[in-house]
Amino acid sequence: MTDEPFLETQESRGPSEEAPSIEDRIGRLVREQPYAILCTQGEGQPYGSLVAIATTDDLASMVFATPRATRKYRLLMECDHVAVVIDSRSRKCHDMMEIEACTVTGRVTELVDADELSRFSELLLARHSQLKEFLASPSTALFRVDVVRYFHVSRFQEVRQWAPPSGSSR
Amino acid sequence: MGATEWIISLNSAVDCPPSVIGGKASNLSLLAGDGFRTAPGFCVAIGAYERFLEANGLTPVIQMELGRKPLDQMRWEEIWDAALRIRNRFLNSPLEKEFEREIFSSVAELGTDIPLAVRSSAPGEDSAERSFAGLHESYLNVVGPEAVCEAVRLVWASLWSDAALLYRKELDLDPLKSRMAVLVQVMQEEDCSGVAFGCDPRTGDGDRAIIEAVPGACADLVDGNTDPDRWVFAREARQLIESRLGERVDGDGNSELLGRGDLEAILEWLDRIEARMGWAPDMEWTGRRARLTLLQARPVTIAQANRENEEDERVWYLSLRPNPDQLRKLCDRVAGELIPELEQAGEELAAEDLDHLDDRELADCLETRRDLVARWKKIYWDEFIPMAHGVRYLGLYYNDVVRPDDPYEFVELLRGEDMLATRRNRMIREMARLVQERPQLRELLVRTVDSASKQSEMDPALDSALSAVEGGQTFLASLVELRSLYLDIAFDGVRLADRPNALLRTVLELSLSHETREDKGSRAEERSAEELEKRLLVRAGAEREEEVREVLRLGRLSWRLRDDDNLLVARLESQLLRALELASERLKGSGRLDMEAEVVPDFCGEICGGLRDSSGGTVTLPETGKKEGRAAPADSAETPRQLIGQPASAGIARGLVRVVRTASDLERFREGEVLVCDAIQPMMTHLVPLAKAVVERRGGMLIHGAIIARELGIPCVNGVSGLTDVLRDGQVVTVDGHLGIVTVGEAEFDMELRP
Numbered sequence: 001m002t003d004e005p006f007l008e009t010q011e012s013r014g015p016s017e018e019a020p021s022i023e024d025r026i027g028r029l030v031r032e033q034p035y036a037i038l039c040t041q042g043e044g045q046p047y048g049s050l051v052a053i054a055t056t057d058d059l060a061s062m063v064f065a066t067p068r069a070t071r072k073y074r075l076l077m078e079c080d081h082v083a084v085v086i087d088s089r090s091r092k093c094h095d096m097m098e099i100e101a102c103t104v105t106g107r108v109t110e111l112v113d114a115d116e117l118s119r120f121s122e123l124l125l126a127r128h129s130q131l132k133e134f135l136a137s138p139s140t141a142l143f144r145v146d147v148v149r150y151f152h153v154s155r156f157q158e159v160r161q162w163a164p165p166s167g168s169s170r
Numbered sequence: 171m172g173a174t175e176w177i178i179s180l181n182s183a184v185d186c187p188p189s190v191i192g193g194k195a196s197n198l199s200l201l202a203g204d205g206f207r208t209a210p211g212f213c214v215a216i217g218a219y220e221r222f223l224e225a226n227g228l229t230p231v232i233q234m235e236l237g238r239k240p241l242d243q244m245r246w247e248e249i250w251d252a253a254l255r256i257r258n259r260f261l262n263s264p265l266e267k268e269f270e271r272e273i274f275s276s277v278a279e280l281g282t283d284i285p286l287a288v289r290s291s292a293p294g295e296d297s298a299e300r301s302f303a304g305l306h307e308s309y310l311n312v313v314g315p316e317a318v319c320e321a322v323r324l325v326w327a328s329l330w331s332d333a334a335l336l337y338r339k340e341l342d343l344d345p346l347k348s349r350m351a352v353l354v355q356v357m358q359e360e361d362c363s364g365v366a367f368g369c370d371p372r373t374g375d376g377d378r379a380i381i382e383a384v385p386g387a388c389a390d391l392v393d394g395n396t397d398p399d400r401w402v403f404a405r406e407a408r409q410l411i412e413s414r415l416g417e418r419v420d421g422d423g424n425s426e427l428l429g430r431g432d433l434e435a436i437l438e439w440l441d442r443i444e445a446r447m448g449w450a451p452d453m454e455w456t457g458r459r460a461r462l463t464l465l466q467a468r469p470v471t472i473a474q475a476n477r478e479n480e481e482d483e484r485v486w487y488l489s490l491r492p493n494p495d496q497l498r499k500l501c502d503r504v505a506g507e508l509i510p511e512l513e514q515a516g517e518e519l520a521a522e523d524l525d526h527l528d529d530r531e532l533a534d535c536l537e538t539r540r541d542l543v544a545r546w547k548k549i550y551w552d553e554f555i556p557m558a559h560g561v562r563y564l565g566l567y568y569n570d571v572v573r574p575d576d577p578y579e580f581v582e583l584l585r586g587e588d589m590l591a592t593r594r595n596r597m598i599r600e601m602a603r604l605v606q607e608r609p610q611l612r613e614l615l616v617r618t619v620d621s622a623s624k625q626s627e628m629d630p631a632l633d634s635a636l637s638a639v640e641g642g643q644t645f646l647a648s649l650v651e652l653r654s655l656y657l658d659i660a661f662d663g664v665r666l667a668d669r670p671n672a673l674l675r676t677v678l679e680l681s682l683s684h685e686t687r688e689d690k691g692s693r694a695e696e697r698s699a700e701e702l703e704k705r706l707l708v709r710a711g712a713e714r715e716e717e718v719r720e721v722l723r724l725g726r727l728s729w730r731l732r733d734d735d736n737l738l739v740a741r742l743e744s745q746l747l748r749a750l751e752l753a754s755e756r757l758k759g760s761g762r763l764d765m766e767a768e769v770v771p772d773f774c775g776e777i778c779g780g781l782r783d784s785s786g787g788t789v790t791l792p793e794t795g796k797k798e799g800r801a802a803p804a805d806s807a808e809t810p811r812q813l814i815g816q817p818a819s820a821g822i823a824r825g826l827v828r829v830v831r832t833a834s835d836l837e838r839f840r841e842g843e844v845l846v847c848d849a850i851q852p853m854m855t856h857l858v859p860l861a862k863a864v865v866e867r868r869g870g871m872l873i874h875g876a877i878i879a880r881e882l883g884i885p886c887v888n889g890v891s892g893l894t895d896v897l898r899d900g901q902v903v904t905v906d907g908h909l910g911i912v913t914v915g916e917a918e919f920d921m922e923l924r925p
Contacts, residue, residue, distance in 0.1 A: 022808045095346070096230065097237025151811060155237055157911055159812035 022162045023059070026150050029100050030055045030062075030086055034127055036104075038064060039083040040075035047075055053084070054127045060164035062104065062145040063111075063120040065135055073141060080107045082145060096156055103151040111142045120144055176218035177272045180211045180355070190215050192291025192351035197447065197467050204446055206439070206464045211355030212276045213291065218269060219326050219350050226263035232256055232330065233346065238814060238910075239891055241339050247870030248816065248889050250332040250562065254871075258569055258577035260327035265319055273322070276354070277315040285311040285357040288321035289466075290328060292350045305334045306350070310387065311357060318354060324570075325352045358465075360457035362427045363388035364398060368405070368440040368450035371470050376450060379405040381436050383427040384416065388454050388465060399427045403437060432458040443467050497560055498720070501727050504557050509731055512546060512738045519745035520658055524752050532753055533781035539746040540774045546739050554735040560728025561872055567721045568702075571709045578871050583706075583722065585699045585881065587730040590737045591852045594656035598673070598856050601648050602680035608641035612681060619674050649673075660743035661853045663770055664833035665751075667744065672837035679841045679860050733874065736852045746771055753777050763789045770794050810897075810914050813890045816869050817910035818876035821885035825862035827901045829894055830854065844905060846897050850875030858882060863905035865912055867893050879907075887912050 020028075030053075038051045049072045051064040062084060066072050076082070087101035111117050120142055121135050134140055149163045183191055183199035191199070191213040202208040223229050235252040238244075244252070265273075280286060290306030307328035309321040328334060329350045338345045364383035369376045382398035397416035404411055415426065428436075436455060439462065443451040449469035457463045519539065527535060561584065568580035605612045618632050636642035649670070657667040666672070703722065710718045750769055757763035757780050769777060773791050780789035828843040830836060836854060839845065845861040847854075849868035858864060858878045862885075866875045869889020879886035885907030897903070897914070904913040 095233045095237065097233050155239065155814060156234065157812055157909070158814045159810070160808060161811045162808045 022150075022152055022160050025100065025154070026102055026152050026162060027059055029088060029102055029152075030059065032091070033086045033088065035086075036062075036064075037085040038072065039085065040072060040079070041081070042075040042078045047071065051084075052124070052128045052131060053086070054124045056123065058164055059150070060147055061120075062106075062147065063124050063142065064145070065124060065131065065140050065142045067137075068139050068141050076108055076110070076143065080109070082106060082108050084145060099154075099156075101153045103153070104145070104147055105149055105151075106145045106147040108143045108145050111144055116144070117142060176215055176221070176269055177276050178213045178215055179276075180208065180213065180353075183213055186213070186215075188293040190217070190351070192216065192293050192353070193468065194289065194291035194466050195351055195353045196291075198353070198464065201443065201446065201464055201467060204442075206442075207462060208464050209287075209355040209358050210280060211286070211353060212280075214273070214322055214352040214354065216293065216349045216351045219352075221269070222263070222265065222323075222326065225266055226259070228256075228259060228263065231259050236335075236345060238816070239889070241335070241345070243891055244889075245869055246332065246336065247868075247873060249335050251816065251869070251871045253330050253332040253335060254565060254569070254577050256330040257324075257327040257566075258574075260323055260330075261569065261573055262575070263323075265323070270315075270319060273319055274315040277318050280354075280356055282314055285313055286318060287353075287355050287357050288312050288318060288325055289353045289355070290325050290350060291353045292329065292348065305331070305337055307331070322352050322354075326350050357387075358456045358463050360461060360463070361385065362458060363454070363456035363465075364428075366436050366440055366451075366453050366455060367470050368444050368452070369470050370402075371452070377405050378411075379403040379437055379440055381428070381433060385418075385427060388456055401428070401433060403433075405437070405440070408434070408437060428458065432462075435459055435462050439464070494563065494721075494724075497557075497563060497724055497728075500553060500557055501560055501724050501731075504553060504731055504735075505727055508549060508553060509734065509738065512549075512735070512742075515542060515546075516658075516738055516741040516745065519742065519748075520654075524749055529756065529781040532749065532756070533778040536746075536749045536753055536774055536778055536781075539742070539749050540771065543739075543742050543746050543771070546742055550735060550739055554732065557728045558732050558872075560724040561732075564721055564725025565872075567718075568706055571718075572702075572706055579702065580725075581872070581877060581880065582699045582702050584726060584729045584877070587726055587733075589730050589733045589852075590656065591733055591855050594652065595856045595859075597648060597652050597656070598677060599680060599859075601645060601652075601677050604641050604645055604648075605677060605681040608639065610639040611636075611641045611645060612678070614639055614642070615674055615678055619671055619678065656737075658744050659737055659740035659853050660747055661740065661836070661851070662832045663747070665744045665747050666833065666836075666853065669833055669837065672833065675837050676839070676856060676860070679839070683841045683860065733852050740853060743771075746774075750774065750777065753781055757781070757789055760786070761788075762786060763791070767791050768794045813865075813887075813893060813896070813912040813914065815865070815887040815890035815893075815910045815912065816871065816876075817907055818866075818869075818871055818888045819864070819879035819884060819886035819907045821863075821883065821907045822904065823863040823885045823907075824902065824904045827897050827899055827903055829897060829899055830857070831894065844903050846893060846903075847875075848894055849873065850878065858884065863903075863907070864888075865890055865893060865897075865903070865905055867891070 034052060035050055036053045038049045040047045040049070049066075049070075051066065053062050053064050055062050066076075082105075084104040084106075085101065086104070088099055092098040092100075111120055124142070125132055125135065135142065147164050149161050152160050152162060178186060178191060180195070180199050180202060183195060184203040186196060186199065188196040190196075195213040198208055199213075223232075235256055238248075238252070241249075277286070287308065287310050289308040292306060305328075307325050309324065312318055312321045329348050330345070334348075335345055338348065362383050362385055364381060365388070366382070367378075367380040370378035370380060379402070381401045381403070384396045384398045397418055399414070399416045401413045402411045403409065413426070435458070439455070440451055440453065443453060447467070447469075451467045452470040453467040454465035455462060456465055519542075522535070524532065524535065564583065565577070565580045568574070568583070569577055572579070574580075605615060614632075614635055618635070633646060636646045652673070653667045653670065657665075657673065659666055706722075707715060707718055750771060754763060754767070754769040754777060757777065758765050758767070762780055763769075769791065772794075776789055776791055780787075783789075823844070825842055825844040827846050828835070828839050830839060830845060830847040836857065839857050839860060841860045842862050843860070844863045844865060845857060846865045847867070849866050850858065850864065850873070852874060855874060855878055858875070859882055864875050864879045864884060864886040866873070866886070866888035867890060868875075870876060873888065876886055876888055885905045887905055887907055887910050889910075890912060893912070901914060902916055904917065906913070
């Protein structure tokens with residue numbers, strides 16, 4: 001704690017010694033937060049939508065649903081590059097330095113395969129049971145986001161990237 | 171909130187809990203209500219503090235300062251910096267007019283021309299488990315409402331001092347939940363004052379009462395400036411067990427300050443307070459008999475009492491607060507005795523002819539040098555490091571007087587100090603200039619450096635080759651002088667004097683770029699330092715000129731000596747290495763030590779044993795476990811994108827990382843790279859002008875790297891946790907010295923690629 005001498009090299013302490021790993025922090029945040037902002041684009045115009053999400057255990061995939069008759073759906077059909085923003089404002093709004101956020105980048109795929117539809121519907125319903133009828137509607141589309149990377153932001157400006165392991169649950 | 175809730179008269183505060191007026195004021199008003207004589211006064215309630223924070227948006231400022239990284243990863247220097255910035259915001263934030271009017275009116279009731287004491291009164295400040303005594307500020311002899319307003323602000327700010335933050339960290343208290351009330355009372359002018367304990371604070375013995383007394387005010391006793399008279403009683407039997415007279419130079423130490431009747435009165439108060447409050451009191455008092463006045467009462471801190479054999483951490487935290495008298499004594503001792511002694515020791519060792527010593531004599535010499543290094547390392551910790559408070563004291567003093575927007579404006583006052591490292595750096599720059607002006611000389615040096623093996627001695631042919639080129643003689647003379655005067659130092663277990671090629675490379679790199687930053691604008695900056703000094707003198711007023719000059723002297727002296735001491739101790743280490751290298755050569759030469767064995771100072775014992783062993787037995791050394799450099803960070807799915815630290819020098823720059831850990835890394839450093847290291851040390855400051863930017867693990871606005879970078883106008887971010895583990899040579903980084911952010915990688919990248 002005191003001034004350090006220049007006489008000897010001292011081992012620097014990395015954050016990993018005390019802090020949980022980035023994977024754990026991302027996992028905790030995405031499991032804790034039920035909603036996220038889905039960012040889409042089309043015709044040079046970015047667009048944001050609040051969606052209910054769920055994430056696979058290995059954090060490689062996310063799932064959300066949307067009615068087909070929406071701008072969001074149309075934009076996803078036009079361009080499958082998306083970003084998803086998840087944050088802890090609802091839990092820690094009194095202190096900006098304690099807010100965590102993740103910007104997730106990846107690509108979306110509309111699920112049509114029956115097995116996949118079933119598997120990812122269950123995943124989403126496990127967190128959002130109120131969406132049962134919504135998901136059952138033929139006008140609702142289910143999307144999987146294949147995550148390329150997570151940008152985890154803490155302490156206002158500390159940003160670390162993490163890529164889920166390849167060979168994922170998708 | 172109404173103004174009436176901001177100010178509460180002590181007379182009407184009997185029922186106010188500590189959560190409203192803090193522990194000190196709450197105890198005092200309760201006891202005043204029970205008939206104890208107390209000084210008249212009022213409390214500035216916690217609500218006023220909260221309102222001040224809210225009105226000036228200070229809570230987010232505190233959150234950002236303390237949230238930059240986990241408090242347990244912040245070094246003291248970083249906490250000091252955060253505390254300084256918070257303090258400056260407090261000083262520069264206005265009080266609400268309504269509140270000011272209330273203070274003016276309350277002070278008027280006490281008297282606008284009489285001295286007042288303005289003390290902290292935080293809830294939970296004092297208890298049987300912990301005591302913040304001395305960690306929060308108190309101001310004595312404050313006269314007039316304006317001065318009281320200032321003192322209130324300073325007392326509030328002291329909630330966020332480095333010492334108070336560290337103590338909260340130690341106790342695992344959340345600093346962000348801290349609050350502060352303030353107690354304003356009429357100063358009592360009595361002939362004696364003191365403290366009294368209702369149990370023995372060293373042993374916790376409840377049948378002991380201890381009374382200490384000094385002439386005049388109690389502050390001198392609490393600050394440790396005056397040696398008190400002391401009495402120990404068996405409390406129940408009222409029997410005097412021991413007493414001693416304080417050693418004081420004021421001539422009144424010949425007779426006891428308190429008579430038996432005075433002591434009895436204090437003992438009776440201890441009993442009454444314990445009966446009323448339910449705890450053995452630690453009380454401050456002033457006056458005697460009928461004029462005995464209670465200044466404050468709190469529980470004797472049991473944690474302190476029970477830790478007889480442990481050092482009370484609070485004592486250490488208290489030592490962080492510069493005491494000008496102690497600082498002056500320390501600086502004078504360091505400048506007048508220790509540094510000259512250290513310099514002389516280095517010179518004597520360097521002058522010693524080791525080659526003529528026989529093996530036994532060499533063993534003796536080695537041990538002497540090892541012990542000398544150990545002795546000076548201890549002095550370094552015990553006396554040199556505390557001297558750094560001189561600069562910090564100057565900073566606080568300057569900010570209090572001048573109230574600058576930038577709390578580090580005072581650093582300009584340190585510019586231009588004649589330090590060993592600046593003399594060395596100047597010499598290196600002059601050599602670089604010579605090389606730049608003489609192409610032949612430059613070509614020769616390039617050839618020499620390129621052909622040299624990694625760690626070799628300087629090419630013996632270089633001397634004669636230099637003589638043959640224009641400017642070569644001058645260059646050679648400088649090189650010889652530089653090696654003997656400034657490079658006889660150890661860095662990472664290597665003598666830099668043994669690495670002439672590293673120096674030549676640096677000179678060559680500097681010669682490429684030496685329309686040097688040092689030359690740029692230095693006169694203008696010196697003028698700016700003069701202007702700051704003038705501003706300080708004017709604001710402080712003529713009556714404080716002597717005080718200002720002394721604070722400046724101590725600040726500058728401590729800044730200079732804190733740089734020099736590192737180099738001078740490193741010189742002793744270098745001389746230890748010289749003897750060790752010779753000893754190891756002898757043992758290796760006679761086949762008694764493995765030729766590949768790595769010899770480090772820790773093995774002095776084994777080496778000396780070998781030298782003294784007349785049987786010629788072989789010497790076996792333990793493994794050092796030391797490697798050249800460290801492994802590059804392992805590839806991981808996690809990569810840093812933005813690292814945050816402290817914005818230590820403004821500016822923004824992009825470049826390739828060069829991590830400097832070892833003496834070899836010094837040699838590898840190239841112009842335009844980003845210098846990444848644990849901490850810029852005085853032995854590597856000559857590299858800074860070559861750097862595009864500086865990033866350090868060690869944090870602090872007053873550490874060498876930060877100050878040198880600011881002087882040279884190079885962006886610097888420091889206090890970045892674990893950076894030498896996550897950054898690799900050759901990585902592109904953008905260093906934002908305005909915000910304290912290091913961005914890793916290109917600004918634009920393919921989002922589809924895995925990091």
